[in-house]
Amino acid sequence: MAKMTRIEALKVIDAEFASDPLVITCGATAREFASFSRRPTHLPLLDSMGLTTPVGLGIALGYTGNVGVVDGDGSLLMGFSILPTLAAYGPKNLTVIVLDNGQHASADLFESQAMHVNIAGAAKGLGIETYECETGDDLKSNIARSKNSNSVTVIFVKILQGNTPGIPFFLADPAQLGANFADALKSK
Amino acid sequence: MKEANAHLKALIEGLGDWGLEAFVYVPSSHSAPVIRGLEARGVKAVMANREEEAVGIAGGMALAGKKVAIVMQDNGFGNALTALGTFANSYHTGFPIFANTRGGLGEYNSMIHSISESVPDLLKRLSIRVENLGVSDSPEVWRSSTHAVAKLAQIQRRPIVTLFEALHPGLDIA
Numbered sequence: 001m002a003k004m005t006r007i008e009a010l011k012v013i014d015a016e017f018a019s020d021p022l023v024i025t026c027g028a029t030a031r032e033f034a035s036f037s038r039r040p041t042h043l044p045l046l047d048s049m050g051l052t053t054p055v056g057l058g059i060a061l062g063y064t065g066n067v068g069v070v071d072g073d074g075s076l077l078m079g080f081s082i083l084p085t086l087a088a089y090g091p092k093n094l095t096v097i098v099l100d101n102g103q104h105a106s107a108d109l110f111e112s113q114a115m116h117v118n119i120a121g122a123a124k125g126l127g128i129e130t131y132e133c134e135t136g137d138d139l140k141s142n143i144a145r146s147k148n149s150n151s152v153t154v155i156f157v158k159i160l161q162g163n164t165p166g167i168p169f170f171l172a173d174p175a176q177l178g179a180n181f182a183d184a185l186k187s188k
Numbered sequence: 189m190k191e192a193n194a195h196l197k198a199l200i201e202g203l204g205d206w207g208l209e210a211f212v213y214v215p216s217s218h219s220a221p222v223i224r225g226l227e228a229r230g231v232k233a234v235m236a237n238r239e240e241e242a243v244g245i246a247g248g249m250a251l252a253g254k255k256v257a258i259v260m261q262d263n264g265f266g267n268a269l270t271a272l273g274t275f276a277n278s279y280h281t282g283f284p285i286f287a288n289t290r291g292g293l294g295e296y297n298s299m300i301h302s303i304s305e306s307v308p309d310l311l312k313r314l315s316i317r318v319e320n321l322g323v324s325d326s327p328e329v330w331r332s333s334t335h336a337v338a339k340l341a342q343i344q345r346r347p348i349v350t351l352f353e354a355l356h357p358g359l360d361i362a
Contacts, residue, residue: 023248043251048275051244054236055275058248061210061234062256081237085245089234178279178345182251 002101002158003134007032009099009159010070012136016143017041017068021185023056025049025075027106028163029099033070034170040184046174050078053096057086060094063185066147067093073100073114074107080122087126090152095143097155105163120156129153192221196354198327199286200225202334203257210234210249212242213259218288218354222259239264240271243347247271247281250342257338258285262307262351263300272347273314280345284338288354311349321352 006029013022014037023043024030030044043059045052053076056069076082076098086096102115123130129151131142139157146153192200199222203211210232213223227233236242242258249256265272265287275281291301311318319337321330334350341348 043279045275047278048244048271051240051271051275054241054244055248055251058212058245058250058256059252060248061232061245062249062252062254079238079241079244082241082244085235085237085241174278175280178251178281182253185252 001134002160004136004139004157005160005164006099006101006105007036007164008136009139009157011036012139013068013070013097013143016140017066020066020068021059021063021181022068022070023052023059024070025052025072028167029070029072029106031167031170032164034172035164035167040180043177043181044170044172046170046172049075053082053086054079056094056096057082057090059185060091061089063093065093065188066095069094069096071096071098072105073098073102073119074104074112076119077113083123083126083128086152086154087128090128092150092152094152095146095155096153097139097143097157099157099159101159101161103161105161109162120154123154123156131155132158134158192225194327195321195323195325195330195352196221197225198330199321199334199352200229202331203338204229205331205335206338207255208257208338209255211257211259212236212246212249214239214242214261214264216259216261216288218261218290219259219286221354222286226259239268243268243271243276246283247276247279250281250283251279255338255342256283258283260285260287262287262289263303265307265310266303269310269314272316276347277314277316281347282342282345283347284341285347285349286334287349287351289351292353294355308351317346317348319348319350321350323353323355
């Protein structure tokens with residue numbers, strides 16, 4: 001059973017990746033994250049559903065430090081072909097965190113296929129180092145494990161359904177987000 | 189496996205002149221000599237399963253400061269359009285895309301022209317610059333154009349597409 005809301009999970013991730021590059025999936029996830037934390041090392045993808053993990057993989061292949069990805073079950077399912085690519089090329093500095101609420105919460109709360117299939121099992125079946133958790137403490141310890149791992153890891157986190165009410169739209173200029181992010185990586 | 193002809197060798201040389209560090213590709217028999225030629229030079233290669241995946245990976249590498257390119261076929265742009273528009277263009281990620289054309293002289297597939305012929309217009313409607321390299325252009329032009337396009341994509345922080353003619357390695361128009 002899920003125990004955390006999305007925003008509670010994001011606060012754990014923000015603390016654990018405070019100075020590391022973090023690619024964040026679109027919709028309510030990007031909005032909720034930006035409502036409490038905005039850093040130059042954050043790259044929220046405002047409308048590129050399905051692309052979060054591929055972008056994170058590219059960054060991790062071009063950067064030597066730890067890189068995090070915050071994806072959703074719906075977004076990962078939209079670009080599921082990235083999982084074998086992660087298995088084949090995934091660098092050890094990459095941690096992909098999938099916040100799984102079993103729904104497309106940004107798209108009128110439609111149920112996602114993650115309600116019916118075991119997407120963590122698919123990642124495991126491909127040979128990817130995979131962790132599953134439901135609590136903030138477990139998420140924190142899994143991120144620490146991932147950062148010390150010798151391979152790419154994917155952490156599946158069961159979260160409560162729905163969105164945090166009262167979160168405003170995130171209307172940042174993507175060109176500025178991209179430039180700030182590239183500069184932040186260059187200065188590290 | 190067919191070796192690169194003089195034109196495709198020139199494309200490989202042009203990318204070398206630019207200082208290509210990595211490339212992402214979607215497998216293609218027409219582009220195979222380029223892919224194998226770059227691999228033989230020790231350029232880091234990543235194979236993507238779909239074209240939008242390639243755009244995401246290459247864009248991420250570009251934001252991390254790498255000189256990266258995509259090698260693919262033009263009929264795959266249908267898959268890549270949303271990624272090109274909402275990510276690569278919008279976030280100002282600069283990298284060149286080299287895509288072999290399909291559906292022209294020597295084509296053996298009866299329907300591939302139905303997407304390939306529209307690709308230049310589709311890309312232009314997305315405000316993506318398109319350059320062309322044909323078999324009537326000299327290898328010297330292929331080399332210098334390849335270098336110049338890659339450099340421009342990096343300077344402008346935009347994806348730029350080069351559509352190049354490469355007949356199926358199994359066909360010979362001579």
